[in-house]
Amino acid sequence: MLPIDTIQALARELYQARKTRTALRHFSARHPGMTIDDGYAIQRAWVALELADGRSILGRKIGLTSRAMQLSSQIDEPDYAPLMDDMxxxxxxxxxxxxxxAPRIEVExxxxxxxxLHGPRATLFDVLRATDYVVPAIEIIDARIEQFDRETKAPRKVFDTISDFAANAGIVLGGRPVxxxxVDLRWVGALLHKNGVVEETGLAAAVLNHPANGVAWLANKIAPHGEQLNAxxxxxxxxxxxxxTAVAGDSFHADYGPLGSVTFRLV
Incomplete structure (x- = not known):
C-alpha cells in the first residue's frame, strides 16, 4: 500500500482537478507499485473531502462489467465508485x-x-427482491486523470480509473420505471443517438449476463468493509x-423502446 500521506495528497489532487476541470497525469506512472487497493483508498479519501464540503452519496456505480473492458484493463472483475448528489x-x-x-456517454x-442489500452472499434474486424499480439511465464519464498520457499516449491503468471515481461524472435518469x-432485463436494449445519428446499440445482457449480477457483485464486494447498499x-x-465522445453542443437521445427514452444536451 502507498503511504497514507501519499494517498491523502493524491485524493486532494483529484478533488482539485474536479473543481478546476484540469486533467492530471497518471498516478500509476508516478507510483509504479500502485495497486487496486491503493486506488480504492485514494477514492475513499476523495469521497471524504467531498462529504466535508456538504456533498452526499446517493448510490453507487459499477464499471468495467463487460469482458472486453476487463481484458483491456487487465483485470478479472468490475470496479465501483460512489454517486455524489451533484452528479x-x-x-x-x-x-x-x-x-x-473530456466527457463520454454510456447507456445503462x-x-x-x-x-x-448486503453481502457477502447476495445473489441476483436477492437484488430483484430488494429493488423497488429499474429505470433507463445515461452515465456521463470523465477523466480527471487523463485517459491517455499527454506525452507518451499510454492508456491509464485500472488503478488510475478506480482512483478517479471509476470515471463517473454525471447521471441522467429517465424513461419509464419498471x-x-x-420484463426480462437481459433483453432490455437501447439505441444511443448523438445529434440524430445512431452511435451505439446494445443489450443489457452484456452486463455480466444480467445487470442484476453486477449489483449482487457490488453488495458482496463492499461487505468486507462493513458497508451495504441502502434503501x-x-x-x-x-x-x-x-x-x-461528446463536445459542447451535442444532443443525446437514448431510446429504450418500451421503457422510454433519456435525452439531454451539452451546452
Whole structure:
C-alpha cells in the first residue's frame, strides 16, 4: 500500500482537478507499485473531502462489467465508485459542458433499491427482491486523470480509473420505471443517438449476463468493509454500449423502446 500521506495528497489532487476541470497525469506512472487497493483508498479519501464540503452519496456505480473492458484493463472483475448528489442531472435539460473535462456517454440501467442489500452472499434474486424499480439511465464519464498520457499516449491503468471515481461524472435518469420482474432485463436494449445519428446499440445482457449480477457483485464486494447498499440507493449496473465522445453542443437521445427514452444536451 502507498503511504497514507501519499494517498491523502493524491485524493486532494483529484478533488482539485474536479473543481478546476484540469486533467492530471497518471498516478500509476508516478507510483509504479500502485495497486487496486491503493486506488480504492485514494477514492475513499476523495469521497471524504467531498462529504466535508456538504456533498452526499446517493448510490453507487459499477464499471468495467463487460469482458472486453476487463481484458483491456487487465483485470478479472468490475470496479465501483460512489454517486455524489451533484452528479445527478434532469433528463430533457441542457447540461453545462464546463462541468466536465473530456466527457463520454454510456447507456445503462439503474436499480433503485426499496430495501437494504448486503453481502457477502447476495445473489441476483436477492437484488430483484430488494429493488423497488429499474429505470433507463445515461452515465456521463470523465477523466480527471487523463485517459491517455499527454506525452507518451499510454492508456491509464485500472488503478488510475478506480482512483478517479471509476470515471463517473454525471447521471441522467429517465424513461419509464419498471418493476424488476416486469420484463426480462437481459433483453432490455437501447439505441444511443448523438445529434440524430445512431452511435451505439446494445443489450443489457452484456452486463455480466444480467445487470442484476453486477449489483449482487457490488453488495458482496463492499461487505468486507462493513458497508451495504441502502434503501433508496441508485445503483448504475454497468454500461452495455461503448463510450461515445461528446463536445459542447451535442444532443443525446437514448431510446429504450418500451421503457422510454433519456435525452439531454451539452451546452
Amino acid at each position: 445527478f442531472f434532469q433528463a430533457g435539460t441542457d447540461i453545462p459542458f464546463n462541468r466536465f473535462i 440501467l439503474a436499480f433503485v433499491l426499496g430495501r437494504p 418493476k424488476p420482474d416486469a 433508496g440507493d441508485v445503483v448504475l449496473a454497468g454500461s452495455f454500449t461503448r463510450p461515445t
